[in-house]
Amino acid sequence: MEIDPFIFRLSIFILSIFVGYYVVWSVTPSLHTPLMSVTNAISSVIVVGAIIAALASSSEKIFETANIFGFLAILLAAINIFGGFLVTQRMLQMYKKKKK
Amino acid sequence: MEIDPFIFRLSIFILSIFVGYYVVWSVTPSLHTPLMSVTNAISSVIVVGAIIAALASSSEKIFETANIFGFLAILLAAINIFGGFLVTQRMLQMYKKKKK
Amino acid sequence: MSANLSAIFYLISGILFILALRGLSSPETSRRGNYFGIAGMIIAITVTFLTVGNFGMGFIYVFVFLLIGGSIGAFIAFRIPMTAMPELVAGFHSLVGLAAVFVAISAFLRPEAFNLGTIGDIKLASLIEMSIGAAVGAITFSGSVIAFLKLQGLMSGAPITFKGQHFLNLSIGISIIVLIFLLCKTQVSNYFWLLIFISFIVGFLLIIPIGGADMPVVISMLNSYSGWAAAGIGFTLENSALIITGALVGSSGAILSYIMCKGMNRSFFNVILGGWGATDQTTSKSSKEQKPVKSGNADDAAFLMKNASSVIIVPGYGMAVAQAQHALREMVDALKKNGVKVSYAIHPVAGRMPGHMNVLLAEANVPYDEVFELEEVNNDFANCDVAYVIGANDVTNPVAKSDPQSPIYGMPVLDVEKSKSVLFVKRSLSPGYAGIDNDLFYRENTLMLFADAKKMTEEILKNLD
Amino acid sequence: MSANLSAIFYLISGILFILALRGLSSPETSRRGNYFGIAGMIIAITVTFLTVGNFGMGFIYVFVFLLIGGSIGAFIAFRIPMTAMPELVAGFHSLVGLAAVFVAISAFLRPEAFNLGTIGDIKLASLIEMSIGAAVGAITFSGSVIAFLKLQGLMSGAPITFKGQHFLNLSIGISIIVLIFLLCKTQVSNYFWLLIFISFIVGFLLIIPIGGADMPVVISMLNSYSGWAAAGIGFTLENSALIITGALVGSSGAILSYIMCKGMNRSFFNVILGGWGATDQTTSKSSKEQKPVKSGNADDAAFLMKNASSVIIVPGYGMAVAQAQHALREMVDALKKNGVKVSYAIHPVAGRMPGHMNVLLAEANVPYDEVFELEEVNNDFANCDVAYVIGANDVTNPVAKSDPQSPIYGMPVLDVEKSKSVLFVKRSLSPGYAGIDNDLFYRENTLMLFADAKKMTEEILKNLD
Numbered sequence A, B: 001m002e003i004d005p006f007i008f009r010l011s012i013f014i015l016s017i018f019v020g021y022y023v024v025w026s027v028t029p030s031l032h033t034p035l036m037s038v039t040n041a042i043s044s045v046i047v048v049g050a051i052i053a054a055l056a057s058s059s060e061k062i063f064e065t066a067n068i069f070g071f072l073a074i075l076l077a078a079i080n081i082f083g084g085f086l087v088t089q090r091m092l093q094m095y096k097k098k099k100k
Numbered sequence C, D: 001m002s003a004n005l006s007a008i009f010y011l012i013s014g015i016l017f018i019l020a021l022r023g024l025s026s027p028e029t030s031r032r033g034n035y036f037g038i039a040g041m042i043i044a045i046t047v048t049f050l051t052v053g054n055f056g057m058g059f060i061y062v063f064v065f066l067l068i069g070g071s072i073g074a075f076i077a078f079r080i081p082m083t084a085m086p087e088l089v090a091g092f093h094s095l096v097g098l099a100a101v102f103v104a105i106s107a108f109l110r111p112e113a114f115n116l117g118t119i120g121d122i123k124l125a126s127l128i129e130m131s132i133g134a135a136v137g138a139i140t141f142s143g144s145v146i147a148f149l150k151l152q153g154l155m156s157g158a159p160i161t162f163k164g165q166h167f168l169n170l171s172i173g174i175s176i177i178v179l180i181f182l183l184c185k186t187q188v189s190n191y192f193w194l195l196i197f198i199s200f201i202v203g204f205l206l207i208i209p210i211g212g213a214d215m216p217v218v219i220s221m222l223n224s225y226s227g228w229a230a231a232g233i234g235f236t237l238e239n240s241a242l243i244i245t246g247a248l249v250g251s252s253g254a255i256l257s258y259i260m261c262k263g264m265n266r267s268f269f270n271v272i273l274g275g276w277g278a279t280d281q282t283t284s285k286s287s288k289e290q291k292p293v294k295s296g297n298a299d300d301a302a303f304l305m306k307n308a309s310s311v312i313i314v315p316g317y318g319m320a321v322a323q324a325q326h327a328l329r330e331m332v333d334a335l336k337k338n339g340v341k342v343s344y345a346i347h348p349v350a351g352r353m354p355g356h357m358n359v360l361l362a363e364a365n366v367p368y369d370e371v372f373e374l375e376e377v378n379n380d381f382a383n384c385d386v387a388y389v390i391g392a393n394d395v396t397n398p399v400a401k402s403d404p405q406s407p408i409y410g411m412p413v414l415d416v417e418k419s420k421s422v423l424f425v426k427r428s429l430s431p432g433y434a435g436i437d438n439d440l441f442y443r444e445n446t447l448m449l450f451a452d453a454k455k456m457t458e459e460i461l462k463n464l465d
C-alpha cells in the first residue's frame, strides 16, 4: 500500500502552480519589474543541485568532469542569487511613500 | 534516504492552505452564501473514511460496532453531500444577468 | 485499484474541489464550479469503492445508506426556503461534525482496516490525529446544534451567561489535552469515549453564551473547525483529497468569520466571548422616542418614487424576515416602467449572513448586474432622488462615521442620507442588530413607513399603477 | 542530516519563496518579502551542505566559487543603471539556463551522486526529466543571450527572418523528441550531447526572428521556461524547494507575458512568430507629415503649467531613453511649490517592460502614492488642465478607441486628449513602438515640444523659477 513519492511530488507541483497563479496575480503592477528580478534570484535554488554535483566524489580526485560542471553551475547560480536579490533590494528601497 | 510520506502530506496540507486563502478571497461577496453551502458539501469527502469503515470486515459479520458507525457516518455524509450540492445549485441557478 | 492510482485520483478530486471554489469568483462561472465539485465527489467515492474492492453484501448496504441519506439531503435542499439558509448551513455542519466523530470511532475500533496498527497498539501519530479529529468533530456537532436551535428560535437567542464560565471552559480545555495524553500513553478506550463526551459538552458551553444574532460568525467558525477536523482525519486515512479539502474549508470558514467581524467592526474575540447583540437590543430603546419623526404611508412613498428620476434600494435583515424580496422586485419593475432608474445597494454585512441579501434578490429574479456592492454604489447616493431602505438599519447608521464612542464607529456604512429623500420601511423605531438608535429616523429628508416590509411594498406597488 | 529533516527544511525554503512573491503585493511589504526570499535561499544552501556532509577540500572550493559568483553578482547589482533592467534580467536568465544545463550534465555523468542509478543504467524517469531539464535550460540560455544582445544594441534589433524558418524550427523540434527517445532507449551519451547542442540552436533560432522591442515578452516567456526547467530538475533531484520554486517562476513568467500581450492588444503567437514592431516603425512615417502641427518651446510649456491648477504627467519609453526621471521630479517639485496639483499616470505597458516606469520614478524619489494606474486616474483627465506627456506615444493614441482597423484597437489607453491642453515631449513626429501615427499631435489643444525629454524638462524647470 505504499504510494510512490513521485505522486506526492506531482501533488506538490500542481498545488504550487495554483499558489503561483494567485500569488503572481496579486502582485501590484508597479512592482512587476522587481518581480522579474526576484523570480530570477529564486529560480537559482538550482544551486542545490550544483552543490551536490560539485561535492560528489566517487574517487579521490576533486576535479572530475562532473564536479567541474558542478562548480561552474555554482558560479553561475551565485551570480544570479546575489545579483538578483541585491538588485531587487536596491529597487524596493527606492519605493517610498510621500512624507507627510 | 527515503522521506516519510507524512512530510509530503504536510507539504500538501500547507500548500492547500495557501490555495484556500487565495481562492476564498477571490470569491465575489455576492456568492458568499453559496460558498458556505458548497464548502459544507465538499467537507463531506469524509464519506471516504466512512465507506472504508463500513466495509471493513475482520470477521464474517457485516454489522459489527465499527461497521455500524461507518454506515451511520455514510448516512450523515450523504445528507450533506446531496443537500449541499443541490442547494448550492438551486441558489446559483437564481443568479441571472439582465436580459438585453 | 493500486495505491498509486487511487492516490492520483484522490489528487484529481482535491483539485476539482479547488476549481469548485474558484468558480465562485463570478456568477457566470459558478455553476460550472459546482459541477466540478460534484465530479470531484463522484471520483472520490468511486475510487474508494474500487480501492476497498469488497463488492459483497456490504457494498449494497453502503449504496442503500448513500441513497437514503441522499434522498433526505435532496428533499431538504429542494424544500428549504432561501430565508432559512443560515439554519440550513448550521444544521449541515452538525452532520459533518458527527460524521467525523463516527469515522474516528470506527478507526479506533478497527484500526487494521485503516492500516493504523491493531487494537490497543495504534500508531502514535494516528492516535493523536484521530483524537483531535474526534474532539473537533464533536465540538463542531454540539456547537452547530445549538447554533441551529438558536437560529430556528427553538432555543432563546439570548446569550446564556453564568459566573465562572470562562474558568470552566479553560479547565475543560486542559482536561481534553490531558485525556489525549493519557489515551496515547495507555491506549485505554475509556479515555477515548470520555474525550468525545467532554468535547460534546465543550461545543455546547462555547456556543450558549453567544447571542443569536452572532450565530453567523459562529457558524463560519465552526465551518472552519470542521475543515481542520477533516484535514486531521485526512492525515489519519492518508488521503490527499481529504487533506486538500480540509485546508480549503478551514481557510474558507476563517476568512468568512474575519470578513463578518470586520464588517461589523468587532473583534473575533469580542464575538466569541459572547454576550453582545441580543442583550443590548432592548436596553437603548427607552429615552429617545420623544424626538419628532415624519411618518408617511404607501401613497406618499409611491408619489415620491414615481416622480424620482433615480431610486436606490437598500435591503436589510427586515426584508428577509418579511420575505419581501418578490414584492420588492415587482415594485421595482413598476418603477422602471415609469422610467425611473433603479439599482440595489448591498452592504457587506446586510442581513445575517455573508451574501444573504444577494441570494434573496437573486431568488426574486433580480439580475445580479443591477445589484452593487458598497464601494461601487456609495458615491451615487449624492445624485439620487430616493433611497428606499427596506428592513435595513445599522448598515445606514451615520453614527459609524461621526461618533468615535459608538460601538460601530469605523464600520463602513451606506450614505443614504445624501440622497434627496430617504424612505425607511420598518415596523417601529426600534434599533437593529447592533442595538443603537439611528439618527436618520429624525432627519428632515427622512420619511418613515411603519409597516411590515412586504405589506408596505405591496401597497406601494398598488399605488404606483 | 536525515532525509526527513532536510525535506522539511526544503519545504520551509519553498514556503519562504512563496512569501517572497506574496510580499510584492504592496510596496510596504515588499522589502520584508525580499528578506524572506534571502532566508529561503540560505536555508536551502545550508541544508544541502549538511545533507551532503562532505566538509573536506571540496567544501572550501564550493565556498570560493559561491563567493566569486556572489561578488560578481553584487558588483553588477550595484552598478547597473535602472534603465538597463530589461537587459539585466535577460542576462541573468541566460545564467540560470546554463546552470540548469550544467547540473543536468553532472547528473548524467555521475548519476550515483544523485541517487539516479549508475552510468549507462540511469532510471528512465530521471533520464527523461534530466533531458527535458537540459533541453529547456539550453533553449533558455541561448534565447536569453540573443535577447540580451538585441536589447544592448550589440545585435540589430530588427527581426531576422528567412524562408522556411517555421519548417526548420518544426523539424528541429521533432528531432529533439527523437533524440530523447533514442537516449532513453540506448543510454548512449552522444545523444545527450547532441540534444544539448541542438537545443542551444533552437533557442537561437526561436529568438532571432523576433523584433528587439518585443524582447520583454520573450524575456518573460524565457523566465517561465526557466521555471519549468527548474521544476523538472527538482523532480530529478527529488527536491521540493526546487519543485515549488519552479512552479512559482513558471507561473510568474507566463502571467507577465500574458499581461504584456493583453496590454499591447496582441496575441502571444503574434509576438512569438515574430516580425512585428521593429519593421513597421519605419513604414508608416511617409504620408502624414503635411498636416499642421502646433509646436512650442520650454517657455510656452512653463507658462501653461505654472498657471494650471492640476497637471498629470504621462511618462513613456522616451523618458527611460532620455533618463529624464530626475529632471522630471525636480520640475514637478517646482510646480508643486507654485501650488499646482500634480500626479503621475502609468499605463500598464508604458515603457518596455512591466513596471518599467514605476521603477524609474521610484528611483527619482517620486513617492509611489502619487503614481496612479490607468483605471485609477483615467477619469481625472477631464478635470485636468495640462497633461504632460513625456516620451510616451502609443499609450495615449486615441485610435485604439476609434478605429477597429488599427492594430492597437481595443487596447486601453490614457485619455490625455480630454484635458484642457496636452504637451507632447518627443524628438520628432515619428511613431512609437506600435509604428502607428498618433492623431493627437495634430489636435487643437496639443502643443508639441520637440526635444530630448531630459533637456526639455530641464529647460522648463529653468523657466519656472
Ligand SMILES: NC(=O)c1ccc[n+]([C@@H]2O[C@H](COP(=O)([O-])OP(=O)(O)OC[C@H]3O[C@@H](n4cnc5c(N)ncnc54)[C@H](OP(=O)(O)O)[C@@H]3O)[C@@H](O)[C@H]2O)c1
Residues within 6 Å of the ligand: C213, C214, C215, C216, C217, C260, C263, C264, C315, C316, C317, C318, C319, C321, C322, C348, C349, C350, C351, C352, C353, C354, C355, C356, C390, C391, C392, C393, C394, C395, C396, C425, C426, C427, C428, C429, C430, C431, C432, C433, C434, C451, C452, C453, C454
Ligand atoms: N451579514 C452578516 O454576515 C452578519 C452577520 C452577523 C451580524 N450581522 C449584523 O446584522 C446587521 C445587519 O444590518 P441590517 O441593516 O441588515 O439589519 P439591522 O440593522 O439588524 O436592522 C434590521 C431592521 O429590520 C427591521 N425589521 C425586522 N423585521 C421586519 C419586517 N418584517 N418588516 C420590516 N422591517 C423589519 C427591524 O426594525 P423593526 O423591528 O422596527 O421592524 C430592524 O431595525 C448589522 O449590524 C451586522 O453587523 C450581519
Ligand SMILES: NC(=O)c1ccc[n+]([C@@H]2O[C@H](COP(=O)([O-])OP(=O)(O)OC[C@H]3O[C@@H](n4cnc5c(N)ncnc54)[C@H](OP(=O)(O)O)[C@@H]3O)[C@@H](O)[C@H]2O)c1
Residues within 6 Å of the ligand: D213, D214, D216, D217, D260, D263, D264, D315, D316, D317, D318, D319, D321, D322, D348, D349, D350, D351, D352, D353, D354, D355, D356, D390, D391, D392, D393, D394, D395, D396, D425, D426, D427, D428, D429, D430, D431, D432, D433, D434, D451, D452, D453, D454
Ligand atoms: N511595458 C511593457 O511591458 C511593454 C513590453 C513590450 C512592448 N511594449 C510596447 O511599448 C509601447 C510603450 O508605449 P510608450 O507610449 O511608453 O512608448 P512608445 O509608444 O514606444 O513611444 C515612445 C516615444 O518616445 C519618444 N522618444 C524616444 N526617445 C526619446 C528621447 N530621448 N526624448 C524624448 N522622446 C523620446 C519617441 O518619439 P521620438 O522618436 O519622436 O522622440 C517615441 O514616440 C507600447 O506600444 C507597448 O505595447 C511595452
